[in-house]
Each structure stands twice: as structure tokens, then as C-alpha cells.
Amino acid sequence: MTPEGGGVLDNLVVGTGHAGIAAAMALRAQGRAFEVVDLGFDLPSDRRREVEGLAALPPDRWDRATTRRLFPAPAASRSGVAARLAFGSDFVYRPSPFLEVIARGAEVKVSHAFGGFGNVWGGAMLPWGPRSLSSWPLPPSEMADAYRRVLDYVPLAAEHDDLAHDFPLHTDAPVPMRRSPWTEAILGGLHRRRDALARDGVRVGRARMAVDAAGGVTGCRYCARCLDGCAYDALFNPRTLWRRLEGEGATLHRGWYACALEEDDDVVHLTARNVRDGSTRRFTTRRLYLATGQLSTARILLRSLGAFDRAVRVADSQYFFFPLLLWRGLDAPVDFTLAEAFAEVSDDRITTRDVHLQLYAPNDIILDTIRSTLPGLVPTGWLERRFVLVQGFLHSDDSAHLELTVRAPRDGHDRVEVAGVENPRAMRVARAVQRVLRRRLRGLGLVPPTPPTLVAPGRSFHTGASFPMGGDDPLTSSDLQGRPAGLRRTHIVDAAAFPDVAGSTIAFTIMAHADRVVRASGPDTA
Numbered sequence: 001m002t003p004e005g006g007g008v009l010d011n012l013v014v015g016t017g018h019a020g021i022a023a024a025m026a027l028r029a030q031g032r033a034f035e036v037v038d039l040g041f042d043l044p045s046d047r048r049r050e051v052e053g054l055a056a057l058p059p060d061r062w063d064r065a066t067t068r069r070l071f072p073a074p075a076a077s078r079s080g081v082a083a084r085l086a087f088g089s090d091f092v093y094r095p096s097p098f099l100e101v102i103a104r105g106a107e108v109k110v111s112h113a114f115g116g117f118g119n120v121w122g123g124a125m126l127p128w129g130p131r132s133l134s135s136w137p138l139p140p141s142e143m144a145d146a147y148r149r150v151l152d153y154v155p156l157a158a159e160h161d162d163l164a165h166d167f168p169l170h171t172d173a174p175v176p177m178r179r180s181p182w183t184e185a186i187l188g189g190l191h192r193r194r195d196a197l198a199r200d201g202v203r204v205g206r207a208r209m210a211v212d213a214a215g216g217v218t219g220c221r222y223c224a225r226c227l228d229g230c231a232y233d234a235l236f237n238p239r240t241l242w243r244r245l246e247g248e249g250a251t252l253h254r255g256w257y258a259c260a261l262e263e264d265d266d267v268v269h270l271t272a273r274n275v276r277d278g279s280t281r282r283f284t285t286r287r288l289y290l291a292t293g294q295l296s297t298a299r300i301l302l303r304s305l306g307a308f309d310r311a312v313r314v315a316d317s318q319y320f321f322f323p324l325l326l327w328r329g330l331d332a333p334v335d336f337t338l339a340e341a342f343a344e345v346s347d348d349r350i351t352t353r354d355v356h357l358q359l360y361a362p363n364d365i366i367l368d369t370i371r372s373t374l375p376g377l378v379p380t381g382w383l384e385r386r387f388v389l390v391q392g393f394l395h396s397d398d399s400a401h402l403e404l405t406v407r408a409p410r411d412g413h414d415r416v417e418v419a420g421v422e423n424p425r426a427m428r429v430a431r432a433v434q435r436v437l438r439r440r441l442r443g444l445g446l447v448p449p450t451p452p453t454l455v456a457p458g459r460s461f462h463t464g465a466s467f468p469m470g471g472d473d474p475l476t477s478s479d480l481q482g483r484p485a486g487l488r489r490t491h492i493v494d495a496a497a498f499p500d501v502a503g504s505t506i507a508f509t510i511m512a513h514a515d516r517v518v519r520a521s522g523p524d525t526a
Contacts, residue, residue: 008267008284009035010523014258014300015291016040017116019494021238022511023289024245025153026518037283039112039275040254041094042239043119047087054231059223071228073364083109084365086119087229098257098273099414101295106402106420108458110295114254115239117293117461122227123209123235123338124358124505125156127512129166131346131354132395132502137470138480144170146512146519154236154511157213157220161205162194163342175213176206177220181332182361186340186388189326189444190359200436201347207339207358210236210507222335227365235338256281258296259414260304261288261490268489278412287521288490290482291514295404297496298466299416301484302406305475311403312476314418315396317462317501320430322390322452324359324437326445329385337363339391350432351425353395356504357433360389388445390437392452393462395503398429400457404466420457427454462506464495471499482517493517 011034013023020036027034043051050066070087086092092113095101101110111117127147133140147170158174177183183206190197190204197204211226212218212234220234233240246252256272259280263269268288273280290297298312339358346354360366366389400423407415430452438447467484471477478484482492493514495506502509 008286009033010285011035011287011289012037012268012270012283012285013289013291014038014270015116015293015296015494016114016242016252017111017118017238017291017293017494018507018510019291019293019514020116020289021118021241022150022514023291023493023518024250025241026149026515028245029149030519030522032523035251035253035283037253037256037258037270037272038114039096039257040114040252041091041112042114043087043089043091047089051087051229051231055233059221071225084120084227085229092117092119096257097275098259098412099299099416101416101418103418103458104420105422105456106418106458107456108295108402108418109461111293112257115237115242118236118238118507119229121507122358123211124342125154125158125208125210125508126163126167126342126356126505127170128502128504128509129344129354131352132504135499137499142516143509143512144168146516147508149515150508150511153241154210155212155214156208157211158208159206162203163205163344166203167344169208177209177211177213177336178222180335180361181330182334183340185326185328185330186359186361189441190341190343193440193444196440197343200345200440201350202343202345202436202440204341204343207342209338211338220336224333224335224337224363226337227363253283258292258300260300262304263487263489266489286489286523289493289514289518290490290496291493293494294463294466294496295416295418297492297494298404299406299414301467301492301496302404303409303414305485307475308406308408311405311419312466314402314404314463315465315498315501316399316401316457317393317396317460317503317506318399318426318455318457319391319393319460319462320426320452320454321392322434322447322450324388324390324441324445324447326386326388329382331385334361334363337361337365345433345436347436350436351395351398351429353397354503355395355398355429355433356393356502358391360391362387362389386445390447392430392433393460393503393505394426394429396465396501398425398503399423399501400426402458402463418458422457427451430454462501464498464501464506466496467492468499469497481521482513483521491517491521
């Protein structure tokens, strides 16, 4: 084992995704020293140079060959897109050589990338509303304060609208994206039916995105490549902020796979393996913040606790989707491919939990998905002028769940098994929501009389609650500081500590949770 070398650290963050960067920014704001450990696979250097070349030019001057290489056509099927790439690279999903994941009845991916799934996320930034936070064992004001602090460094493109009552903006000066003909068609159509939708518990508003809409060097250029990688860094990516922190002197230990931890008196020891040579190193710290994502955090903790062969429940927010075909087609180009509008469904006749909807104008990913679903049946040009995708997220109470089991390491490899467990409520709720929109939006467009497509358990990446705050099981619960299984100096700052998973966006709440936990666990905390 490689000796520690750096002595005892004050604070160690494990992971560089949304939770990791939020934890680091909270530590930085408090003037607390920290270092970071992560496997940190990155975009290949040749791709990075090509992206830098694009960033130096306006979109209309991009080289076609480079554009085709960095933004290839998506691989789509009836169940959706196989995997979104970042600038044509799959580094986000590159597996660790020390980990074997076996999934049955589920689709799960683990990211060991620098910036985690923040390299391929959709940018949606809605705080969880009062119905979603009602199960959390803490005052809502704590999360509200944390949401506001996150927006000190994450841009928010948003508008003041009907959503603000239950889903506050948490900023006084949001800068909206510019409105396109597609924005006006989708959002305007929803607003004209606002009262009818409200009778079924549906509130609508402009989509809120972690996008710099203010212009300038990192401002959105409306190049319609949002879902493939933003060359201008207009869409928030933890990776970009980490570069800035490194420039300020932050120490990131990249290339290390976190294996297990052990608390000893007033310190925590983290054992990690080097991806390049297989060597082992022990990092020692006074506070450890686990930010590796739900599946990896559960793996590390269960291995550390010796809880092998024990199935642990993981909450999942499944998503579903279906088309809305506008009666009036648009010939306008699509220059922004993130969500155009949000709709929040709060109707106890459907479910006592909220359902979150995102509406998208047509883009290459959406059109390729529908072509694979209806091959040759509908003219492409007709679709491009009318197709709107409705994507809905279900609360974990209404979704399938996962059962995660960690096996004892074998031949130096961790082994994790994940099984999906279906929930018949998922399709019932999805169909009920679809019926509401079919009825209330009939003047705007047609919702075809086919059932929505429900993705497999785990597919949404919106998972959590394996070590829930305030849980009943002493081994697989955590306290309000995210400390699991009675540990004193180890804190979960990702979704593994959530009590459940709302039918909503998730990254904003992960970051707010990380911020809150770090600030609650100062150096003098018992």
C-alpha cells in the first residue's frame, strides 16, 4: 500500500459530479481546506482541442467534418436513446477496471467521469416543492437557503410564472432564454389553457435551465447542440467549475477508485486503487464527504460495513414519454434543444405525489426515437413541424425500485448486483397523466391514443435513498448530516441519503443537499 504522504487532511470530497462540486463550493465558502479524490475519466485530449476550436467561433462558422465527429447522430430505439454522448465520446460511462456491475430487469450506469453525469445531463433546475419535501425530516427553510446558495455559482435561465408559488426561483434576477417560435407555440398553448389545466391540478411555466442566458463568453449561442455537449460552457457542467478551482490551487487526486472507508478515533481512512497501475493508497481525513453517486456510495458503504449479500432497496424515479402533435405545424428551426416548458401535476385523484413534466421541441434525438417507433409510417417533414415530446417523472412511491446487493470482492474486483422490481402503479399514473393532457390540450394538438412509453427501472439516473435520512434500519439509515450507520465523520452528500426521490428534476436538490450537509458538519461538529 502506498503511504499517505499528505498526512491528515481536514476535509476530503470523494467524487466530482453535482454533489462533489457543491460540497467543494460549500467548503470553499466557509474557508475550510479540502482535497478531492475521483477516478475522473475525461474527454480525450484530441476531442478537447476540437471543442476548444469550436468555442472560438460562432456556430455558423463551425467546420462540418468536425461537427459531424463531435455531434454524431444518436442511437435510438423504441425505448429511447441508448446513451447520450458528450462530444461524441462515451467517457462518461467508461467502466472502472475494479468494478463489475450485473443488472437484471434494470438499466443502470455508473459514471466515473470527471464531472460525473454532469457531462450529459439535461440542465433542468426545479427545486422540490412542499409535497416532495414533506417526507424530509428537516425544516423546508434549510433546503430553501441551500437552493439559494447553489445559485451563487450555477446560472439559472428562468421566468417569473405560475410555478413560483410552490417552486420558488430562489433568485431575484433570473435571466430567461430568448423565446423562439417553438417556445411561443408550446408555452403559449399551455398558458391559453391554464385555467382548464388547473382544474386537474396542472400548473405550467417556462422550463428552468442551468444555462447562462446573459450572453458573453459563456453565454448560450443557440446552436441546437445542448444535448450533445456545449462547446461554449453555457450549460452548467461541474467539470468546468472544477477547472476553475484547480486554477485557484485546489488539489484533485484523479485516477483513484474509492474502495472502502474506516473510521478510527477522530479520523477517517479511505482506501483507493490507482486505475493506471493498480496500486493502493490510504487517504486520511478528519471529515469525509461521499459524493460518488447513489450506486457507488452504496457500494463503498456496504463494503466498508461488511454488509455483503444483503439486498438494499434503492428508490427510483422512472420516467415516461409520449408525443403531442400540434395541429398547426411550424417551419421555424429549433435552435435550443433543452426543455421548453414545465408542467407540474398535483392531483390526488391520480396520485398523492407530484408528477413533473418537461415538454421539448423536436430535435435529432427525439426525431430518431420516433422514427424507430413508427418506421416509415409518418413523413419526417410533417413530424418536424408538429412533434412535441412530453417527458414525465414519477415519484419513487409510484415507480419501480432497485435492489442492490454487494458481493465480497473477488480477484481484486468489487461486485455489485442490481435488480429491478416493477411497480404496477407506474403505468397507471403515467396513463392517467396522459389522459389529462389529451383532454385538456385537444385544442393545441393530438395526444395519440397509444400508451406512454415507460423506461426500465434505473434508466432515468434519478435514484437514491439507499441510506435515507431518518430511516428505520440502523445499518442503512443516516442522520440529518448524512452520517450513515452511526458513523461520526463520514457524510453522504449525494442522493443516497434522500428519504425518497421526487418526481422532479434531481441535480438541483442533490447540490442543495450537499451544501446543507457540509455547512451543518463544520470542524467542531460532534
